[in-house]
Amino acid sequence: MKFFSVITVFIIAVSISSPAPCAEGIKDKEIIGFRIGSIFNSNKFDNAFGKGSELELHFIEGLGSWYGVDISLSSHNFGDSKLPEKDFEYVGYDETLELQIYSINAAIFICYSLSGKLTATFESGAGLYAITLIRPLGFFQQRMTDYQPGISGGIGLLYRFSKSDISINLNAKYHYISSGGDNTLDHPLLFYTGEERTAFLQICAGITLTTG
Numbered sequence: 001m002k003f004f005s006v007i008t009v010f011i012i013a014v015s016i017s018s019p020a021p022c023a024e025g026i027k028d029k030e031i032i033g034f035r036i037g038s039i040f041n042s043n044k045f046d047n048a049f050g051k052g053s054e055l056e057l058h059f060i061e062g063l064g065s066w067y068g069v070d071i072s073l074s075s076h077n078f079g080d081s082k083l084p085e086k087d088f089e090y091v092g093y094d095e096t097l098e099l100q101i102y103s104i105n106a107a108i109f110i111c112y113s114l115s116g117k118l119t120a121t122f123e124s125g126a127g128l129y130a131i132t133l134i135r136p137l138g139f140f141q142q143r144m145t146d147y148q149p150g151i152s153g154g155i156g157l158l159y160r161f162s163k164s165d166i167s168i169n170l171n172a173k174y175h176y177i178s179s180g181g182d183n184t185l186d187h188p189l190l191f192y193t194g195e196e197r198t199a200f201l202q203i204c205a206g207i208t209l210t211t212g
Helices: 002-015 043-049 085-092 188-193
Strands: 030-041 051-064 067-080 098-113 118-137 140-160 166-178 197-211
Touching: 030 043, 030 067, 030 166, 043 067, 043 188, 043 197, 051 197, 067 118, 067 197, 085 188, 098 140, 118 166, 118 188, 140 188
Parallel strands: none
Antiparallel strands: 030 051, 030 197, 051 067, 067 098, 098 118, 118 140, 140 166, 166 197
């Protein structure tokens, strides 16, 4: 939560100052990109599922020379449960369940030019998270999904190749999400962690393409 608060305060501070615009500005431009990387969890979440992998597609619409709106679609793969007793309690069988979280986030996006090729980026927003437990059934899978709200904040770097609209993107994003209400089987994260709120951090690298 502290990471998100720092990002939010920074964005507000930059918004009321006079930031250096992104190189060449992003007004009326679109930035499309993808990122892959790893995810790291809060303690009880980590004890239940461990670290995982990340795949994210994102789209930025430039509204001004240094700010815009960022929409991201993410697949957060946490892998197999590390708590077999919880798996048995959840389905009544000796099986290992897998956790996948899918999210869609909308955020305020701000960029700050560090040089002609290097740009720092900041984002803060909210989203919807589909928390999905996957149960193997031979060739098939049973998916049990709980939808919960959350917030996110991120920082990154864009390195633009000379005379190109393609950039290398390094990014870290913090997610803070609800685990659900009452401790029932309808809320997998709450069931496995015992926490009403949980968090994870994604660290990714990717490529972006600027158009417009």
